[in-house]
Amino acid sequence: MNFDYSDEQKFLKDEARKFLAAHCGSDRVRAVLDHADTAYDASLWQAVADQGWLGAAIPEEHGGLGLGHIELCAIAEELGRACAPIPFASTVYFVAEALMLFGSDAQKAKWLPRIAAGTVIGAFATSEGSGPVTARSLGASVAGGTLTGEKIPVTDGDVADLIVVLARDGLYLVEKGAGVAAETLATLDPTRSAARLTFTDAPCEKLGSDDGIAAMQAVFDRAAVLLAFEQLGGADRCLDMAKRYALDRYAFGRQIGGYQAIKHKLADMYVKNELARSNAYYGAWALNAGAAELPLAAATARVAASDAFWFASKENIQTHGGMGFTWESDCHLYYRRSRQLALVAGAPAAWRERLVGQLEMRNAA
């Protein structure tokens, strides 16, 4: 039994935390937040590429470090803690994973080394409007080797070089260029960019099978585990911020952290964070081992992490009182990010539904 990071993985995680403390303070997050024309922190992106993190789980033959998904989970947890304003999730958890799952040898050889090097940014385009993505809701279609349709919102769609697009008959690779128009959208979390992408006879290449919804879900299952670690890192950071403030702030003659209303709120945060951590670890195991339990483990990890980060980010603001409602406080950075991460691979309600569906399938088997 070893249900924990190994010593080497802990070392990698500690190094990642130190690196991000030095290179991704909240001033860097705010630089993206406060400048509408800045989609992401390009120098941090390059620094992260130089660390090899983009290719942590990409095999060495394709230019990655070939470490594994547990290592990628460790990095994700630290990126979440730092609220890193870079297109890491889109590029690594969605597009690189989609390529590794469904790509032909040629597709992998063409794109994975560029992703690992940080020269290509990816985006995963599935949604076409309000509500969950279903086969019936899909309008994007391919005819004669070109793709036509509209995707909204597409996280990092305005800065992506390579877009994996869900069409009626499967996933497609589309390169930014002719037939692809991007319009940047105002979002809840401006530290992560999003766009409306309009495809008009855009040249495309099939990625994997004809069952697009199943392929999307397979990518979502993998991304959900990795996102859960980002959410966990963010939730831990919120608890840490709330705890520090509760110890520093005095009201009615004593530290507010001495009042049970605050103590119990923070204890509840701790409970949710630990449930999320334990479930994320199980998801990491299932992802890394290629276990048949992955769909259920991923849904469990995602629901737990979304719940924990939402609770921690909103109660962190509450603990900070009026100060927490100001722009200058960092509380809202995490509140915003918690919304972005909870929705980017489908909302918690849809994942709860998927979780129960998996239980039903298991019971029937």
Add this chain to the structure above:
Amino acid sequence: MDFTDSDAEAAYRATARDWLAANYAEHQATQHDSDIARGKAWQARKTAGGYACITWPREWGGGGGTPIESVIFGQEEAQYAVDGGYFTIGLGMCVPTVMGFADDATKHRFVGPAVRGDEIWSQLFSEPAGGSDVAAIRTRAVRDGEDWVVNGQKVWTSGAHYSDFGIVLVRTNPDVPKHQGLTMFWLDLKSPGIEIRPIHQMSGGSNFNEVWFSDVRIPDAQRLGPVDGGWKVALFTLMNERLAVGAGGGVGPKDILKFAGQADGPDGPLLKDSAFRQKLADWWVQSEGLRNTRMRTITALSKGQAPGPESSIGKIVAANQLQEIGNSAVEAADQYGIIADPALAPLNAAFHMATMSAPGLRIAGGTDEILRNIIAERVLGLPGEIRVDKDQAFKDLPVGA
């Protein structure tokens, strides 16, 4: 990350499995007069095999093993319908306290028989006026020659009616602040002047007792720790409480999943009701979170480390979930849900029983509120509660209900 045993762990598990298969068959084939006699016989069998108190030294009757071996045996033993509940409090809390504070003669007299299950121990701390505030104990002990004379009342004493001995915390000095006037003793529960009355719980059961003391004489030789130094001894006992008090059984997500497959919902089967499905997912996430948290604890034990603070979340989550799952199944039946007759209610009324027993689980072994205080103070490092009674003599403290 992996779930596989180390070579040594796998070998231990294989041996334990063989032992359990052989011994459980023999145990089953033997007739016993009562449930408790059956429990004692199994405990004696485990002791002979080195599987009772696995982490204790062999010289005391234990198994001389490691915490992870204890976990492995527990996992394997859980596959069989054996009830070790009679010994949990004695071996988990009382006897360790005796081992920590009694003289050698006392230890040699009592530890072996307790491990073997020949004698059962109870813990007598809680009182009507001292629940969460355990140090507010009023049961009074007055020195008389070589004895102490004890008068008062204990409450919530699990298993006192079938126990032989107990450890009792009493007030020996009311003129000093509450923590400084307590003393711990061990005693024979058959002593003259002790009356044990079962408590009729709201759930209908009677697992706990009131224990009344009327001029009960306890020799000073039975004192554990110094006179007026009992609070430190009590903390030693309670340190073991969270390890000894399990999350408890009852219904879980798998039970209500099965129920929902057969029950009618507002529009077709309950399992197809989207509001129900959302709740079921959350329960699953909680239960899996606890299961996976136990895996983290076992990992620490397997590496020879102390479990981390995450093990403290179990009871809060499990007790509240039990209440929610029980009540959700009750409500799902609409008007029929008020029927608690096991012949009529689903799963022999297990959801109804969960609804009625969960309030006790949220209180026993540390209330939800005390456990949140403990997490906030010991894990997160937030300030302790303001204690207005800290510097006052116990006899001068205001008292209410």
